[in-house]
Amino acid sequence: AQSVSQHNHHVILSEAASLELGCNYSYGGTVNLFWYVQYPGQHLQLLLKYFSGDPLVKGIKGFEAEFIKSKFSFNLRKPSVQWSDTAEYFCAVTAISSGSARQLTFGSGTQLTVLP
Amino acid sequence: GAGVSQSPRYKVTKRGQDVALRCDPISGHVSLYWYRQALGQGPEFLTYFNYEAQQDKSGLPNDRFSAERPEGSISTLTIQRTEQRDSAMYRCASSLGREKYFGPGTRLTVL
Numbered sequence: 001a002q003s004v005s006q007h008n009h010h011v012i013l014s015e016a017a018s019l020e021l022g023c024n025y026s027y028g029g030t031v032n033l034f035w036y037v038q039y040p041g042q043h044l045q046l047l048l049k050y051f052s053g054d055p056l057v058k059g060i061k062g063f064e065a066e067f068i069k070s071k072f073s074f075n076l077r078k079p080s081v082q083w084s085d086t087a088e089y090f091c092a093v094t095a096i097s098s099g100s101a102r103q104l105t106f107g108s109g110t111q112l113t114v115l116p
Numbered sequence: 117g118a119g120v121s122q123s124p125r126y127k128v129t130k131r132g133q134d135v136a137l138r139c140d141p142i143s144g145h146v147s148l149y150w151y152r153q154a155l156g157q158g159p160e161f162l163t164y165f166n167y168e169a170q171q172d173k174s175g176l177p178n179d180r181f182s183a184e185r186p187e188g189s190i191s192t193l194t195i196q197r198t199e200q201r202d203s204a205m206y207r208c209a210s211s212l213g214r215e216k217y218f219g220p221g222t223r224l225t226v227l
Contacts (some may be wrong), residue, residue, distance in 0.1 A: 004158070034215055044159075044207065044218040051214065091160050092216070102147065102172060104216060106158030
């Protein structure tokens with residue numbers, strides 16, 4: 001079964017700092033990759049997704065992520081964070097060629113706190 | 117409605133009681149998923165439906181957990197004889213394609 005690792009459990013940054021959140025997955029076949037965000041008091045929202053094609057994908061609010069197949073990674077980046085980016089971020093994968101193709105497997109999440 | 121809705125948003129129950137959690141997906145969405153999220157963890161898959169058919173229930177932890185979607189729309193997740201370890205956020209999602217849209221979740225606390 002596939003698994004997802006997010007190595008940073010809590011990240012604290014000042015406004016305007018650059019952000020990179022790590023995500024690694026374990027599955028050798030074709031995958032769809034996602035980043036979800038949960039703002040305080042709100043539900044999970046899709047931030048960006050990768051299905052195929054250009055490995056650099058852009059999402060909402062200036063976020064982007066790069067799929068590096070050789071490293072089994074899908075790291076999330078933002079050049080300059082804002083206080084409003086304070087939230088919990090989840091990386092997730094769907095293993096397309098496995099029997100569990102419909103399942104999203106999530107990482108444990110990274111809590112981002114941006115100090116004003 | 118515009119999004120996935122879940123009810124109740126919060127449920128506090130005593131150990132041994134049965135609970136039913138409801139999910140109302142986005143209109144027209146074929147697939148419906150249930151996830152459970154413990155504190156400090158990411159959501160874990162429980163089960164999913166295509167229309168009214170339960171396609172995969174491999175994530176249900178034991179036979180106290182069951183789910184149904186009798187008319188291919190609203191779904192109910194039922195937990196019988198609740199235990200304290202069942203305390204978690206229960207999340208529902210629906211999809212038409214590869215993107216899943218999540219509801220606000222039900223926070224279940226078993227005392």
